[in-house]
Amino acid sequence: MRSDDSSTLYDRLTQPLVREHGELRPATWPEALDRAAAGFRQGVERHGPNSFGMLSCARATNEMNFMAQKFTRAVIGTNNVDSCNRTCHAPSVAGLAAAFGSGGGTSSYAEIEDTDLIVIWGGNPRFAHPIFFQHVLKGVRRGARLFVVDPRRTSTAEWADRWLGLNVGTDIPLAHAVGREILHAGLANETFVERATTGLEEYRALVEPWTLTAAEAETGVPAEAIRELAHSYARAERAQLCWTLGITEHHNATDNVRALINLALLTGHVGRHGSGLNPLRGQNNVQGGGDMGAIPDRLAGFQDLLDPGVRARFEEAWGRPIQGSRGRNLTQMFEAMETGEIRTLYVIGENPVQSEPETHKTTSRLRALDHLVVQDIFLTRTAELADVVLPASASWCESDGTFTNSERRVQLVRKALDPPEGARDDIEIMCELATRLGHDWERPSAERIWDEVRSLSPMHRGMSYARLAEHSGIQWPCYSEDTLEPSYLHARLWSTDPGERGEPAPFGIVGHSPPVDLLDEDFPFRLTTGRRLDDYNTGVQTSGFSSPLRRGELLDLSPEDAVKLGVRDGETVRVTSRRGSVLVPVSVTDAMRPGLVFMTFHFPDQVDTQLLTIDATDPIAGTAEYKAAAVRIERVEHAEEARATAAAS
Amino acid sequence: MTEPVLLAPPRRLIDATIDGEPVRVPEGTTVLEACAGAGTEIPTLCYGDTLTPRNACRVCVVEVEGARTLAPACSRKLEPGMSVATDSERVRHSRRMVLELLGSSVDLSTTPGVAEWNERYGADPDRFGPRAEPAALGVRDARRAGEHEPGDGTEAETVEQPAKVDNDLYVRDYSKCIMCYKCVDACGDQWQNTFAIGVAGRGFDARISTEHDVSLPDSACVYCGNCVEVCPTGALSFATEFEMRREGTWDEGRQTETTTVCTYCGVGCNLTLHVQDNRIVKVTSPHDNPVTHGNLCIKGRFGFQHVQRRGEGERR
Numbered sequence: 019m020r021s022d023d024s025s026t027l028y029d030r031l032t033q034p035l036v037r038e039h040g041e042l043r044p045a046t047w048p049e050a051l052d053r054a055a056a057g058f059r060q061g062v063e064r065h066g067p068n069s070f071g072m073l074s075c076a077r078a079t080n081e082m083n084f085m086a087q088k089f090t091r092a093v094i095g096t097n098n099v100d101s102c103n104r105t106c107h108a109p110s111v112a113g114l115a116a117a118f119g120s121g122g123g124t125s126s127y128a129e130i131e132d133t134d135l136i137v138i139w140g141g142n143p144r145f146a147h148p149i150f151f152q153h154v155l156k157g158v159r160r161g162a163r164l165f166v167v168d169p170r171r172t173s174t175a176e177w178a179d180r181w182l183g184l185n186v187g188t189d190i191p192l193a194h195a196v197g198r199e200i201l202h203a204g205l206a207n208e209t210f211v212e213r214a215t216t217g218l219e220e221y222r223a224l225v226e227p228w229t230l231t232a233a234e235a236e237t238g239v240p241a242e243a244i245r246e247l248a249h250s251y252a253r254a255e256r257a258q259l260c261w262t263l264g265i266t267e268h269h270n271a272t273d274n275v276r277a278l279i280n281l282a283l284l285t286g287h288v289g290r291h292g293s294g295l296n297p298l299r300g301q302n303n304v305q306g307g308g309d310m311g312a313i314p315d316r317l318a319g320f321q322d323l324l325d326p327g328v329r330a331r332f333e334e335a336w337g338r339p340i341q342g343s344r345g346r347n348l349t350q351m352f353e354a355m356e357t358g359e360i361r362t363l364y365v366i367g368e369n370p371v372q373s374e375p376e377t378h379k380t381t382s383r384l385r386a387l388d389h390l391v392v393q394d395i396f397l398t399r400t401a402e403l404a405d406v407v408l409p410a411s412a413s414w415c416e417s418d419g420t421f422t423n424s425e426r427r428v429q430l431v432r433k434a435l436d437p438p439e440g441a442r443d444d445i446e447i448m449c450e451l452a453t454r455l456g457h458d459w460e461r462p463s464a465e466r467i468w469d470e471v472r473s474l475s476p477m478h479r480g481m482s483y484a485r486l487a488e489h490s491g492i493q494w495p496c497y498s499e500d501t502l503e504p505s506y507l508h509a510r511l512w513s514t515d516p517g518e519r520g521e522p523a524p525f526g527i528v529g530h531s532p533p534v535d536l537l538d539e540d541f542p543f544r545l546t547t548g549r550r551l552d553d554y555n556t557g558v559q560t561s562g563f564s565s566p567l568r569r570g571e572l573l574d575l576s577p578e579d580a581v582k583l584g585v586r587d588g589e590t591v592r593v594t595s596r597r598g599s600v601l602v603p604v605s606v607t608d609a610m611r612p613g614l615v616f617m618t619f620h621f622p623d624q625v626d627t628q629l630l631t632i633d634a635t636d637p638i639a640g641t642a643e644y645k646a647a648a649v650r651i652e653r654v655e656h657a658e659e660a661r662a663t664a665a666a667s
Numbered sequence: 668m669t670e671p672v673l674l675a676p677p678r679r680l681i682d683a684t685i686d687g688e689p690v691r692v693p694e695g696t697t698v699l700e701a702c703a704g705a706g707t708e709i710p711t712l713c714y715g716d717t718l719t720p721r722n723a724c725r726v727c728v729v730e731v732e733g734a735r736t737l738a739p740a741c742s743r744k745l746e747p748g749m750s751v752a753t754d755s756e757r758v759r760h761s762r763r764m765v766l767e768l769l770g771s772s773v774d775l776s777t778t779p780g781v782a783e784w785n786e787r788y789g790a791d792p793d794r795f796g797p798r799a800e801p802a803a804l805g806v807r808d809a810r811r812a813g814e815h816e817p818g819d820g821t822e823a824e825t826v827e828q829p830a831k832v833d834n835d836l837y838v839r840d841y842s843k844c845i846m847c848y849k850c851v852d853a854c855g856d857q858w859q860n861t862f863a864i865g866v867a868g869r870g871f872d873a874r875i876s877t878e879h880d881v882s883l884p885d886s887a888c889v890y891c892g893n894c895v896e897v898c899p900t901g902a903l904s905f906a907t908e909f910e911m912r913r914e915g916t917w918d919e920g921r922q923t924e925t926t927t928v929c930t931y932c933g934v935g936c937n938l939t940l941h942v943q944d945n946r947i948v949k950v951t952s953p954h955d956n957p958v959t960h961g962n963l964c965i966k967g968r969f970g971f972q973h974v975q976r977r978g979e980g981e982r983r
Contacts, residue, residue, distance in 0.1 A: 028973065077930050127934075127958060148891065148964035150934045155860050177860075299933025395974070412974040414930045415940060415947070421928045423935025423958070434925035434940040435947065435974065490957055491935070551889060551965060563972040564835040565965065566884040 028396040031409035032440035035397075042407065047442070054364075054406040055454035057389030058094065061362035067095035067341075071351040071360045074101045074312040075367030075444075076304045079419025079431055081467040082444045083303070083310040084318060086366060090345075092336040093452045097314050097323065097345025098360070101307045102368050108347075109266040110297035111308055113275025117283070117523045118508050121320055122305065122426045125258060125294025126493065126505035131156040133292040135254035137165045137247070139278060140189060140264020142172040145551040147262070147298050150424070154260075163254075165247055167192065168264060169546060170574075170616060171609045180243060183611055186544045186646045187533035188237040189265060193277035194530070195233030196248040198225040200284055205252035210286030214511035214522050221280060221525035236530070238611075252285045256292030263300060263548070267644040269534050276526025283523055289508035299424040300549075302414070306422030309478075309494070310471065314345030319475025335474060355383040362389040366444060367410065371399040372622045376597060377629055393447060399622075410444050411437035417444070418464040420486065422494070425505075428481055429491035533646035535632045541596065541648035543579075543615050545630060550618055571625035573602045573617055573651070576610035585653055592652045593617075598629030601654065615649065683749040690745075698729055698740040698751055707753055710762065710784050712769075713847030714741040715897050717954050717961050718857055721848045726765045726784075730755045737761055759788055766790035771798070771823040772871075774842040777901030777912075796820070801827035801842065808880045812869040824871060830909070833882040836890050836969045838909040839875075843902035846873055850894035850903060858962050863887040864894065892968035896951055896961050905949045905969075918943060926953060931966040934958065938967055947971045 034050030035042040045053070061069050072094075074086040083101070090099040111121030118124070130136060130153045143151040151174065158164050158177065166178040167189075175181040184192050200206055201222060211218055230241035237244075251257055259282055265274045279288075279295060287293040299305055311318040317340075321328045329340045346354055352370075354360040363384070371380055384390060384403045392404040401407045411417055416437045422428045437443070445461065452459040462470075465483050472479050477495035485499065486492055495503055513519045537544060551567060573593060575585070585591055587606040592599060593615075602617065602625045610616060619627040631644050678693040685698075685705055692701045697720075702709050713724035720742035728737035732750035737757065745751070752758060766785055770792025775781045784790070799822045807828055818824050830840035846866070854864050863886050867876035877886035895903040904912075911917035922943045929936040937956045941949040950968050954961035 030974070147932050147934050148889075149936050149959055149962055149967075152858060152860075152960075152962055159856065301933055302928065302930040302935065304933055414927055415925075415971070415974055421930075421935060423928075424933040425935070425958075427935055427958070429928050429935055429937065430926075432925050432927045434923070434927060434942050436945055490937070490953075490955070563969050565969075566834040566836065566888075566890060567965070 028398075030395055030438050030441065031397055031401075031407065032438050034409060035401075035404075035407040037405045042402070042404075050406050050408060051447075051450050051454060054391045054408065055451050057391065057405060058362050058364070058451070059455060061389055062094060065361050068098060068345075069359065069361040070094045070096050070098060071346065071354075071363045072099040072312075073348065073351075073363065073365045073368045073370065074099055074307060075413075076101045076301045076307040078303065078307075078367055078413040078444055079417065079464070080303065080306040080310050080422060080428070080471065081419040081464045082366070082413060082417075082448075083307045083312040084467060084471050085445050085448050087310060087312045087318075088336065089364075089448050089452055091332075091340050092338045093455050093457045095338070095341065097341050097343070098351060099312050099345060100314055100348040100351065101304075101312055102301070102348070102370070102373060108308075108313075109271035109275050110261070112272045113279060113526070114295065114297070115320075116272075116276065117279045117526065118288075119521060120507065121308065122494065122507065123294070123296040123298075123424055124288055124507040125292075125296050126425045126427075127153040129292050129294065129505060130154055130258055130260075130296075131160065133157055133162050133254075133256045133258045135163050135165070135250055135257040137167065137251060137257065137259045138174060138178075139167040139259065139261045140266075140274075141260065141262025141298060142168065142170070142174045142548060143260070143262065143298060144172065144174040144177065146300070146549045147424075148551070150298060157258075163250060165250065167247075169544075169611065169614055170548075171611075175609075180246060182239045182243050182247060184237040184239050186546050186614065187268060188530070189268075189274045190270070190277045190528060190530045191228055191233050191236045192239060192244065193274075193281060194225040194228040195230055195237075195244050196251065197221070197280055197284055198228050199230060199245055199248035200252045200281070201225070203249065203252070205249065206284050207252075207286035210512070211284065213514075214286075214289075214519065215283045215525060216522045217525040217527065220527050221284075224527055224529070251281065251287070254287070256290065257285070257287045258292070258294055258296060259287065260296040260298060262298045264546075264645060266297070267547075268646065269643040270528075270531045273526070273528035273531070276528045279523075280525050283525055286512075288523075289506065289511045291504070291506060294506055296424065302423070303421040305424060305426065306420070306428070309422055309475075314347050317474075318471055319477050321475070332474060335470070352380065352383050355386055358386070361387060363387050363391070365390070365392045365394075365400060365404075367394055367413075369394075369398040369400045371403065372619070372626075372628065376631065377626055378598075393444060395441065408447050409441040410447065411441050413444065416441075420464075420468060423491075426493045426507075427491040428478070428486060428494060430483065430486050533648075534643060535596065535646060535648040537648045541594075541650050542613070543649045543651055544613055545593070545595070545615050545617065545647040545649045547617055547619060547627060547631065547644045550620065569605075571602055571617060571621040571627070572605040573615055574605050574607050574610050575615050575651070576612045577606055577608055578612040579610070579615075579651075580604065580606040583651055583653065585651075590654055592654055593630060593649050594652070595630040595632070595647050595649045597632065598626075600625050600627070600629055615651065619644075681745065681747040683745045683747065683751065685751045686753055692745055696745050698738070698743050698745055699727060701745050702740060702753060709740050709753060710780060711741060712778070712845060712899050713849060715849050715852075715899075718849055718852050718897065721852065723847050724765065724769075724845060726762055726769075728758060728761050728765075729753045730758050763788040763790045767792045767794065769845055771795045772825050773845050773900070774827060774840075775845075775900060777843060777904075778845075778899065793823075795823040797822050798827070799823060799825050801825060801829070804829045804831070805880075807841075807872065807874055808867075808876060810868060810872040812872070815870055815872055826871075826874070831882075832906070832909070834884055834890070834906075836906055836965075837892060837895050838904055838906055839883075840902050840904065840909070841874060843900045844875060845900055845902075846875070847899060849897040849899065850875060853893040853897045853962075858960070859889075859891055859893050861887055861889050861891070863889070890965040890969060891963060892950075892965070893962045895968075896963075907948045911943075911948065917948075922948065924951075929963070929967040931964075931970060936963055936967050938963070940971070946975055 036045040072090040115121040166175040392401040393408040449459040480496035730752040827842040
């Protein structure tokens, strides 16, 4: 049996902790809550409400996220609320919203089974979203063709008719070349383009330089394969374009998303049954957290914070004015900690020390805070830095509520277990804090919170708990209790009536911008990151079970490079980027192309991959470029010999 | 804005008779479905509501008027004018035989319904004599086609052998395997497409096996547990369930089943948590759920332990 010694085991927190003389010590709930509230009150009094930040949890329920943003806006009075969706799919939301005015995937899982062509771009759902991939395989077995675009020949790619192995960070040139080929071959859906889009001429000019030859040179994908993808996508009766973090964890992620959306606009593969655009979310409630307004620029129902009419409805319901300007997103909050503009931070169920790039920088920024409150089920590395630690319950099995999945389906979460003695429900804790801060919040039931959401968010209005149970969840939008909308979005774009059609979808005019961390002689390898099948994110949850598949952190390396470097499978090597250096065992696999290496960040206590990654971020959505670092690889013995020689001389 | 949504073409209704009573059902309805609609219970073992029928166990057979052989209700579609008997002497005899042959050779102690069916059909699995000694671990797996020695009739042949415990997540207790093929289909092209297991051997030596009978950790298995989900006899079970049964603490009467949503990615799989004494002891998924159809991955199926790490130093 393979060992799982490389994982750290975490025990549930059952007692609040407070910092005294620099150390965390156990405390009673009243003391911890008083300390937590006092710190926030002091911060607001001294530095104003905008010195407060809230990191809400993309893994907690919609109800928790709604209350977290309400706490931020109505109790503290700022819009500084965000969650780790920033580290994965905010660009998908930003890109889709820019094109269609709404930030959700446009199709449904069932439609994937009912389509003619499936393109999976920058994702490995066979490992990262296995049950979604079962829907893909149903489609494939019914005759759909599958194209996989990914730098690695992943287990998803093994199922594909065509695998396009592109160089990391060249998604835009590839997409533009596909668009150009569609235009030049006369395969654009002219009716749709004319009716439902704007900016075609600019787009035509934008993609014109990306000939098949130019794209092959930049992306590494043979011209013939690019041509085939273009023709297949354009000619398919119905086609699905799906993407994951390979598109969004880049410094220009929103541009990547726009470049993919352009292809759907060009061919009319959106707004119809079986044709659509699907970002696959990495966490259970990334979609819902944003939908609930736990983001700095939107209120519940993805409603624009800058719209005074929208704000007025929330202000009336909450009896408190809402600031009319956007708050700081997660990335900006971390920057503002360094400049002293953010002084107090309330972290619910997040572990930024281990999930954000550049671990040391994140830690020093959190240390600079006047007051850090962490509410979690485990004493994570982030919680270890806190002034107050509040033991929470696990939302998915110890509380009632709802999650929203990647196909916009709101589903009931039900309490199956009592939390361990001493831990409390997230919402209950928040209500206690609100009450201490002068807002008398009684602990409402999950259903009452949800009914408040429904009263404020038109797209959730028809989703009563009873109906959610009856229909195995309901996809948004659902405007009334008597109707269900189609399983796909944006059918309006196909209407012949301009009034019904509404705002046309603009082509995204986005240019190529290669990865920030350049390859050179000193750092010749491209390091990209992702997930393996049996582990998850920073490993806090998955370390709890003993997976026979688990092998700990590994550096996946191509056989060609292994020969060149003279390393064997299993040998430990030193991987160094411009920011840091780690030791990691090598796994030689032909899933890697020469020049490309791969690691996860599932085992931060064994190998801290985030020491290597870069925090260049997308200017629009704020997502970090986890997918592209430049590294060099050295044999440990070899390097030590060299050092010894240098010391001797 | 409305647009026609693709639906299956309408199915015409057909008339038939079940046990003398007229039934009217949509074309394509199986005898089993029609019986369920009419309130007639048919025993099933190899039938799976998410799988294509394999017709392996023959316990659901019914008599179709005019047909030479009995027909499996799970896969036989009702036809216009068809007359079906679900409890005729031929049917009862056949079901009794199936239950006796399975019961004499397989451990059906954790198969729901068997005791009641034995009673109903007068099945006596012990009538073939005392049970043969279980095989030692690996013996059945090493048998080759064509080398089977028939018994002398003094004892009942058995498939029993020690349970295979080669990983911390689930156990394969092939003493309880009736060779229904459901695990093979769930692992193969019907759902998981991993193809880690198949049927090896012939005749009474046939058994479910990994490639070359390697242990699960050395096989293609990805521990989705979708085989465990469909196993009708408890041959495949969670390590937690196996342990608790061995200790005598497994008690379904004290368990609650609560359906919630998995947190390991954004797909939104529904999990049914089986909880005993405030501990999760097993995870399944509703077979009619539009996201999962009863399928999960390793994290959804087995990744629940972290919420139960409550500082008691336990490792499950």
